[in-house]
Amino acid sequence: MVEVSLSKDSSKTTMNFLGNIFLKRRYFLVYGALMAVLIFALKWLEWKFLIVENSIDIYVGLVAVFFTILGIWVAGQLYKNKVQTVIVEKKIYVNPPVEFQVNKDELEKLNLSNREYEVLQLLTKGHSNAEIAENLFLSLSTIKTHVSNIFVKMDVKSRTQAIEKAKRLKITD
Protein backbone atom coordinates (compact mmCIF):
# COMPACT_ATOMS: atom_id res chain seq x y z
CA MET A 1 0.00 0.00 0.00
CA VAL A 2 1.43 3.31 -1.03
CA GLU A 3 -0.07 6.74 -1.23
CA VAL A 4 0.83 8.63 -4.34
CA SER A 5 0.09 12.19 -5.25
CA LEU A 6 -0.66 12.62 -8.94
CA SER A 7 -0.62 16.03 -10.52
CA LYS A 8 -1.71 17.41 -13.87
CA ASP A 9 1.91 17.27 -15.01
CA SER A 10 1.96 13.51 -14.93
CA SER A 11 -1.06 13.48 -17.19
CA LYS A 12 0.73 15.75 -19.62
CA THR A 13 3.86 13.65 -19.43
CA THR A 14 1.90 10.60 -20.47
CA MET A 15 0.55 12.38 -23.51
CA ASN A 16 4.01 13.56 -24.57
CA PHE A 17 5.32 10.09 -24.07
CA LEU A 18 2.70 8.54 -26.31
CA GLY A 19 3.37 11.18 -28.93
CA ASN A 20 7.04 10.33 -28.94
CA ILE A 21 6.38 6.65 -29.56
CA PHE A 22 4.24 7.56 -32.55
CA LEU A 23 6.99 9.72 -33.98
CA LYS A 24 9.59 7.02 -33.48
CA ARG A 25 7.45 4.48 -35.28
CA ARG A 26 7.16 6.81 -38.25
CA TYR A 27 10.92 7.17 -38.24
CA PHE A 28 11.24 3.43 -38.45
CA LEU A 29 8.98 3.21 -41.47
CA VAL A 30 10.86 5.95 -43.26
CA TYR A 31 14.14 4.21 -42.50
CA GLY A 32 12.90 0.95 -43.94
CA ALA A 33 11.51 2.58 -47.04
CA LEU A 34 14.64 4.61 -47.63
CA MET A 35 16.84 1.59 -47.26
CA ALA A 36 14.75 -0.37 -49.72
CA VAL A 37 14.68 2.51 -52.20
CA LEU A 38 18.40 3.12 -51.87
CA ILE A 39 19.37 -0.47 -52.40
CA PHE A 40 16.91 -0.77 -55.26
CA ALA A 41 18.25 2.39 -56.90
CA LEU A 42 21.84 1.29 -56.64
CA LYS A 43 21.07 -2.13 -57.91
CA TRP A 44 18.97 -0.66 -60.70
CA LEU A 45 21.84 1.45 -61.87
CA GLU A 46 24.13 -1.46 -61.76
CA TRP A 47 21.43 -3.48 -63.38
CA LYS A 48 21.27 -1.13 -66.30
CA PHE A 49 24.97 -1.57 -67.00
CA LEU A 50 25.79 -4.84 -65.42
CA ILE A 51 22.60 -6.76 -65.43
CA VAL A 52 24.02 -9.64 -67.28
CA GLU A 53 27.17 -9.93 -65.25
CA ASN A 54 25.69 -9.16 -61.88
CA SER A 55 22.45 -11.04 -61.69
CA ILE A 56 23.69 -12.86 -58.68
CA ASP A 57 24.41 -9.69 -56.77
CA ILE A 58 20.94 -8.39 -57.50
CA TYR A 59 19.47 -11.61 -56.28
CA VAL A 60 21.45 -11.44 -53.04
CA GLY A 61 20.53 -7.82 -52.54
CA LEU A 62 16.85 -8.62 -52.75
CA VAL A 63 17.22 -11.44 -50.33
CA ALA A 64 18.95 -9.16 -47.87
CA VAL A 65 16.18 -6.61 -48.05
CA PHE A 66 13.49 -9.18 -47.72
CA PHE A 67 14.96 -10.82 -44.67
CA THR A 68 15.75 -7.53 -42.98
CA ILE A 69 12.13 -6.56 -43.28
CA LEU A 70 11.15 -9.96 -42.02
CA GLY A 71 13.36 -9.53 -38.96
CA ILE A 72 11.89 -6.15 -38.21
CA TRP A 73 8.40 -7.52 -38.51
CA VAL A 74 9.15 -10.37 -36.13
CA ALA A 75 10.56 -7.97 -33.53
CA GLY A 76 7.54 -5.75 -33.94
CA GLN A 77 5.26 -8.64 -33.11
CA LEU A 78 7.22 -9.23 -29.94
CA TYR A 79 7.14 -5.67 -28.69
CA LYS A 80 3.81 -4.69 -30.11
CA ASN A 81 1.60 -4.94 -27.04
CA LYS A 82 4.07 -4.40 -24.29
CA VAL A 83 2.33 -2.22 -21.78
CA GLN A 84 3.35 -1.78 -18.23
CA THR A 85 0.52 -1.16 -15.84
CA VAL A 86 1.25 0.54 -12.56
CA ILE A 87 -1.48 0.24 -10.00
CA VAL A 88 -1.66 2.93 -7.39
CA GLU A 89 -3.84 2.35 -4.39
CA LYS A 90 -5.37 5.34 -2.72
CA LYS A 91 -6.75 5.05 0.76
CA ILE A 92 -10.10 6.58 1.48
CA TYR A 93 -11.07 6.68 5.10
CA VAL A 94 -14.62 5.85 5.99
CA ASN A 95 -16.10 6.92 9.27
CA PRO A 96 -16.94 3.99 11.49
CA PRO A 97 -20.40 3.76 13.05
CA VAL A 98 -20.92 6.14 15.92
CA GLU A 99 -22.86 3.74 18.08
CA PHE A 100 -21.01 2.31 21.04
CA GLN A 101 -20.82 -1.44 21.52
CA VAL A 102 -19.69 -3.18 24.66
CA ASN A 103 -16.59 -5.29 24.37
CA LYS A 104 -18.18 -8.50 25.58
CA ASP A 105 -14.90 -10.38 25.86
CA GLU A 106 -13.30 -7.85 28.14
CA LEU A 107 -16.45 -7.54 30.21
CA GLU A 108 -16.62 -11.28 30.83
CA LYS A 109 -13.03 -11.33 31.92
CA LEU A 110 -13.88 -9.04 34.82
CA ASN A 111 -16.63 -11.31 36.11
CA LEU A 112 -18.64 -8.39 37.46
CA SER A 113 -22.06 -9.08 38.94
CA ASN A 114 -25.03 -7.35 37.41
CA ARG A 115 -25.20 -4.84 40.24
CA GLU A 116 -21.53 -4.13 40.09
CA TYR A 117 -21.79 -3.43 36.37
CA GLU A 118 -24.69 -1.08 36.98
CA VAL A 119 -22.61 0.84 39.49
CA LEU A 120 -19.64 0.93 37.12
CA GLN A 121 -21.72 2.41 34.33
CA LEU A 122 -22.88 5.28 36.53
CA LEU A 123 -19.41 5.73 37.95
CA THR A 124 -17.86 6.10 34.50
CA LYS A 125 -20.44 8.74 33.69
CA GLY A 126 -18.81 10.87 36.37
CA HIS A 127 -21.34 10.41 39.18
CA SER A 128 -20.32 10.54 42.83
CA ASN A 129 -21.09 7.67 45.21
CA ALA A 130 -23.92 9.69 46.71
CA GLU A 131 -25.46 10.29 43.29
CA ILE A 132 -25.18 6.62 42.38
CA ALA A 133 -26.79 5.61 45.68
CA GLU A 134 -29.68 7.98 45.06
CA ASN A 135 -30.05 6.76 41.51
CA LEU A 136 -30.21 3.08 42.47
CA PHE A 137 -32.18 3.64 45.70
CA LEU A 138 -29.39 2.23 47.85
CA SER A 139 -27.33 3.46 50.75
CA LEU A 140 -23.98 5.17 50.41
CA SER A 141 -22.44 2.28 52.32
CA THR A 142 -23.70 -0.19 49.77
CA ILE A 143 -22.26 1.79 46.89
CA LYS A 144 -18.90 1.98 48.59
CA THR A 145 -18.95 -1.79 48.96
CA HIS A 146 -19.73 -2.29 45.29
CA VAL A 147 -17.13 0.24 44.19
CA SER A 148 -14.53 -1.46 46.34
CA ASN A 149 -15.40 -4.82 44.82
CA ILE A 150 -15.22 -3.34 41.33
CA PHE A 151 -11.74 -2.03 42.03
CA VAL A 152 -10.56 -5.50 43.08
CA LYS A 153 -11.99 -7.15 39.97
CA MET A 154 -10.65 -4.49 37.65
CA ASP A 155 -7.30 -4.35 39.40
CA VAL A 156 -7.38 -0.59 39.87
CA LYS A 157 -6.91 1.65 42.88
CA SER A 158 -9.19 4.60 42.26
CA ARG A 159 -12.36 5.51 40.46
CA THR A 160 -10.39 7.60 37.98
CA GLN A 161 -8.37 4.54 37.00
CA ALA A 162 -11.56 2.53 36.76
CA ILE A 163 -13.08 5.09 34.39
CA GLU A 164 -9.99 5.21 32.20
CA LYS A 165 -9.74 1.45 31.99
CA ALA A 166 -13.46 0.88 31.40
CA LYS A 167 -13.46 3.32 28.49
CA ARG A 168 -10.17 2.08 27.08
CA LEU A 169 -11.39 -1.51 27.04
CA LYS A 170 -14.85 -0.43 25.90
CA ILE A 171 -16.55 -2.01 28.85
CA THR A 172 -18.72 1.04 29.29
CA ASP A 173 -19.65 3.85 26.98
Added chain:
Amino acid sequence: MVEVSLSKDSSKTTMNFLGNIFLKRRYFLVYGALMAVLIFALKWLEWKFLIVENSIDIYVGLVAVFFTILGIWVAGQLYKNKVQTVIVEKKIYVNPPVEFQVNKDELEKLNLSNREYEVLQLLTKGHSNAEIAENLFLSLSTIKTHVSNIFVKMDVKSRTQAIEKAKRLKITD
Protein backbone atom coordinates in the same frame (compact mmCIF):
# COMPACT_ATOMS: atom_id res chain seq x y z
CA MET B 1 -8.24 9.30 -13.71
CA VAL B 2 -10.54 6.31 -13.77
CA GLU B 3 -11.75 3.94 -11.12
CA VAL B 4 -10.75 0.41 -11.83
CA SER B 5 -11.73 -2.68 -9.96
CA LEU B 6 -8.87 -5.13 -9.92
CA SER B 7 -9.21 -8.61 -8.59
CA LYS B 8 -6.73 -11.36 -8.01
CA ASP B 9 -7.51 -12.55 -11.51
CA SER B 10 -6.21 -9.37 -13.05
CA SER B 11 -3.05 -9.69 -11.03
CA LYS B 12 -2.69 -13.19 -12.37
CA THR B 13 -3.47 -11.96 -15.87
CA THR B 14 -0.62 -9.49 -15.64
CA MET B 15 1.70 -12.21 -14.53
CA ASN B 16 0.57 -14.43 -17.37
CA PHE B 17 1.00 -11.59 -19.82
CA LEU B 18 4.54 -10.95 -18.73
CA GLY B 19 5.22 -14.64 -18.75
CA ASN B 20 3.91 -14.90 -22.31
CA ILE B 21 6.23 -12.15 -23.48
CA PHE B 22 9.10 -13.94 -21.92
CA LEU B 23 8.04 -17.18 -23.61
CA LYS B 24 7.62 -15.42 -26.94
CA ARG B 25 11.13 -14.04 -26.69
CA ARG B 26 12.45 -17.49 -25.95
CA TYR B 27 10.44 -18.75 -28.87
CA PHE B 28 12.08 -16.20 -31.08
CA LEU B 29 15.55 -17.21 -30.01
CA VAL B 30 14.78 -20.85 -30.53
CA TYR B 31 13.30 -20.01 -33.93
CA GLY B 32 16.38 -18.14 -34.96
CA ALA B 33 18.72 -20.81 -33.73
CA LEU B 34 16.72 -23.61 -35.29
CA MET B 35 16.56 -21.82 -38.60
CA ALA B 36 20.27 -21.23 -38.57
CA VAL B 37 20.99 -24.80 -37.58
CA LEU B 38 18.55 -26.17 -40.11
CA ILE B 39 19.87 -24.17 -42.98
CA PHE B 40 23.41 -24.89 -41.97
CA ALA B 41 22.72 -28.60 -41.71
CA LEU B 42 20.99 -28.76 -45.06
CA LYS B 43 23.63 -26.74 -46.69
CA TRP B 44 26.32 -28.75 -45.00
CA LEU B 45 24.88 -31.95 -46.40
CA GLU B 46 24.63 -30.45 -49.77
CA TRP B 47 28.03 -28.98 -49.27
CA LYS B 48 29.47 -32.37 -48.71
CA PHE B 49 28.18 -33.55 -52.06
CA LEU B 50 27.61 -30.43 -53.96
CA ILE B 51 29.89 -27.91 -52.46
CA VAL B 52 31.39 -26.99 -55.69
CA GLU B 53 28.12 -26.63 -57.50
CA ASN B 54 26.12 -24.88 -54.78
CA SER B 55 28.42 -22.32 -53.24
CA ILE B 56 26.05 -19.64 -54.33
CA ASP B 57 23.11 -21.09 -52.42
CA ILE B 58 25.16 -21.30 -49.26
CA TYR B 59 26.19 -17.73 -49.67
CA VAL B 60 22.59 -16.63 -50.08
CA GLY B 61 21.49 -18.60 -47.06
CA LEU B 62 24.04 -16.93 -44.86
CA VAL B 63 23.04 -13.53 -46.14
CA ALA B 64 19.40 -14.26 -45.30
CA VAL B 65 20.24 -15.23 -41.73
CA PHE B 66 22.51 -12.28 -41.23
CA PHE B 67 20.01 -9.74 -42.46
CA THR B 68 17.17 -11.28 -40.48
CA ILE B 69 19.15 -10.89 -37.32
CA LEU B 70 20.09 -7.37 -38.33
CA GLY B 71 16.45 -6.49 -38.85
CA ILE B 72 15.49 -7.85 -35.45
CA TRP B 73 18.29 -5.93 -33.82
CA VAL B 74 17.27 -2.70 -35.48
CA ALA B 75 13.66 -3.16 -34.37
CA GLY B 76 14.86 -4.02 -30.87
CA GLN B 77 16.73 -0.74 -30.67
CA LEU B 78 13.60 1.07 -31.68
CA TYR B 79 11.34 -0.64 -29.21
CA LYS B 80 13.80 -1.24 -26.47
CA ASN B 81 12.98 1.67 -24.19
CA LYS B 82 9.54 2.35 -25.48
CA VAL B 83 7.36 0.66 -22.98
CA GLN B 84 4.04 2.30 -22.43
CA THR B 85 3.27 2.91 -18.81
CA VAL B 86 -0.30 3.28 -17.72
CA ILE B 87 -1.03 4.47 -14.24
CA VAL B 88 -4.25 3.23 -12.77
CA GLU B 89 -5.58 4.52 -9.51
CA LYS B 90 -7.48 2.13 -7.32
CA LYS B 91 -9.54 3.42 -4.45
CA ILE B 92 -9.55 1.40 -1.29
CA TYR B 93 -12.05 2.08 1.44
CA VAL B 94 -10.67 1.44 4.88
CA ASN B 95 -11.49 2.24 8.44
CA PRO B 96 -9.63 5.26 9.76
CA PRO B 97 -6.45 4.68 11.70
CA VAL B 98 -6.92 3.48 15.23
CA GLU B 99 -4.57 6.13 16.47
CA PHE B 100 -6.24 8.77 18.57
CA GLN B 101 -6.51 12.29 17.26
CA VAL B 102 -7.37 15.30 19.34
CA ASN B 103 -10.56 17.09 18.52
CA LYS B 104 -8.92 20.45 17.92
CA ASP B 105 -12.19 22.35 17.73
CA GLU B 106 -13.42 21.19 21.13
CA LEU B 107 -10.01 21.75 22.65
CA GLU B 108 -9.86 25.34 21.46
CA LYS B 109 -13.31 26.01 22.88
CA LEU B 110 -11.98 25.26 26.35
CA ASN B 111 -9.14 27.72 26.04
CA LEU B 112 -6.88 25.69 28.30
CA SER B 113 -3.32 26.85 28.80
CA ASN B 114 -0.53 24.50 27.84
CA ARG B 115 0.12 23.59 31.45
CA GLU B 116 -3.52 23.01 32.17
CA TYR B 117 -3.76 20.68 29.18
CA GLU B 118 -0.74 18.76 30.40
CA VAL B 119 -2.36 18.27 33.77
CA LEU B 120 -5.64 17.24 32.15
CA GLN B 121 -3.90 14.60 30.08
CA LEU B 122 -2.39 12.99 33.15
CA LEU B 123 -5.61 13.35 35.11
CA THR B 124 -7.60 11.50 32.45
CA LYS B 125 -5.08 8.71 32.59
CA GLY B 126 -6.25 8.10 36.13
CA HIS B 127 -3.39 9.70 38.04
CA SER B 128 -3.86 11.26 41.47
CA ASN B 129 -2.88 14.86 42.15
CA ALA B 130 0.22 13.66 43.99
CA GLU B 131 1.27 11.54 41.04
CA ILE B 132 0.74 14.39 38.60
CA ALA B 133 2.77 16.72 40.81
CA GLU B 134 5.61 14.23 40.94
CA ASN B 135 5.45 13.67 37.22
CA LEU B 136 5.63 17.38 36.34
CA PHE B 137 8.07 18.27 39.14
CA LEU B 138 5.57 20.62 40.79
CA SER B 139 3.97 20.93 44.19
CA LEU B 140 0.66 19.35 45.14
CA SER B 141 -0.71 22.83 45.72
CA THR B 142 0.10 23.88 42.16
CA ILE B 143 -1.66 20.86 40.74
CA LYS B 144 -4.73 21.57 42.80
CA THR B 145 -4.74 25.08 41.38
CA HIS B 146 -4.49 23.84 37.82
CA VAL B 147 -7.14 21.16 38.38
CA SER B 148 -9.47 23.76 39.87
CA ASN B 149 -8.92 26.02 36.85
CA ILE B 150 -9.55 23.12 34.49
CA PHE B 151 -12.88 22.39 36.21
CA VAL B 152 -13.98 25.99 35.70
CA LYS B 153 -13.06 26.02 32.01
CA MET B 154 -14.63 22.63 31.40
CA ASP B 155 -17.69 23.43 33.46
CA VAL B 156 -17.45 20.28 35.58
CA LYS B 157 -17.42 19.69 39.32
CA SER B 158 -15.16 16.68 39.78
CA ARG B 159 -12.26 14.95 38.17
CA THR B 160 -14.46 12.04 37.22
CA GLN B 161 -16.69 14.40 35.25
CA ALA B 162 -13.62 15.95 33.69
CA ILE B 163 -12.37 12.57 32.58
CA GLU B 164 -15.70 11.55 31.13
CA LYS B 165 -16.10 14.83 29.26
CA ALA B 166 -12.52 14.91 27.96
CA LYS B 167 -12.84 11.43 26.53
CA ARG B 168 -16.34 11.96 25.15
CA LEU B 169 -15.25 15.11 23.30
CA LYS B 170 -11.94 13.50 22.34
CA ILE B 171 -9.91 16.22 23.97
CA THR B 172 -7.59 13.63 25.47
CA ASP B 173 -6.89 10.06 24.60
Added chain:
DNA sequence: GCTACTTTGGTACTAAAGTATGAATACTTT
Protein backbone atom coordinates in the same frame (compact mmCIF):
# COMPACT_ATOMS: atom_id res chain seq x y z
C1' DG C 1 3.16 51.79 32.75
C1' DC C 2 -1.00 49.21 33.24
C1' DT C 3 -3.92 45.23 32.74
C1' DA C 4 -4.82 40.49 32.11
C1' DC C 5 -3.21 36.07 32.13
C1' DT C 6 -0.08 32.17 33.27
C1' DT C 7 2.55 29.73 36.47
C1' DT C 8 3.92 28.49 40.90
C1' DG C 9 3.15 27.80 45.72
C1' DG C 10 1.31 28.00 50.60
C1' DT C 11 -2.31 27.53 54.42
C1' DA C 12 -6.65 26.12 56.37
C1' DC C 13 -10.71 23.81 55.93
C1' DT C 14 -14.51 20.80 54.16
C1' DA C 15 -16.12 17.10 51.35
C1' DA C 16 -15.68 12.89 49.15
C1' DA C 17 -13.35 8.74 48.33
C1' DG C 18 -11.41 4.63 49.93
C1' DT C 19 -10.29 0.84 53.48
C1' DA C 20 -11.25 -2.39 57.13
C1' DT C 21 -14.40 -4.85 59.84
C1' DG C 22 -18.67 -6.79 60.79
C1' DA C 23 -23.47 -8.38 60.08
C1' DA C 24 -27.90 -9.98 57.92
C1' DT C 25 -30.86 -11.93 54.25
C1' DA C 26 -31.98 -14.54 50.13
C1' DC C 27 -30.81 -17.75 46.92
C1' DT C 28 -28.05 -21.56 44.77
C1' DT C 29 -24.98 -25.44 44.96
C1' DT C 30 -22.85 -29.36 47.20
Added chain:
DNA sequence: AAAGTATTCATACTTTAGTACCAAAGTAGC
Protein backbone atom coordinates in the same frame (compact mmCIF):
# COMPACT_ATOMS: atom_id res chain seq x y z
C1' DA D 1 -28.06 -29.25 56.32
C1' DA D 2 -23.99 -26.86 55.24
C1' DA D 3 -21.36 -24.05 52.20
C1' DG D 4 -20.97 -20.55 48.76
C1' DT D 5 -22.56 -16.31 46.40
C1' DA D 6 -24.92 -11.92 45.77
C1' DT D 7 -26.85 -8.02 47.87
C1' DT D 8 -27.51 -4.78 51.38
C1' DC D 9 -26.06 -1.96 55.27
C1' DA D 10 -23.46 0.07 59.28
C1' DT D 11 -19.37 1.99 61.79
C1' DA D 12 -14.78 3.85 62.31
C1' DC D 13 -10.89 5.49 60.29
C1' DT D 14 -7.48 7.16 56.71
C1' DT D 15 -6.50 9.26 52.42
C1' DT D 16 -7.45 12.13 48.65
C1' DA D 17 -9.97 15.62 46.42
C1' DG D 18 -11.78 20.10 46.26
C1' DT D 19 -12.48 25.07 47.86
C1' DA D 20 -11.18 29.61 49.51
C1' DC D 21 -7.85 32.88 50.18
C1' DC D 22 -3.45 34.83 49.60
C1' DA D 23 1.01 35.93 47.32
C1' DA D 24 4.82 36.50 43.87
C1' DA D 25 7.12 36.38 39.39
C1' DG D 26 6.97 36.42 34.46
C1' DT D 27 4.86 37.50 29.90
C1' DA D 28 2.08 39.65 26.31
C1' DG D 29 -0.73 43.26 24.54
C1' DC D 30 -2.44 47.97 24.64
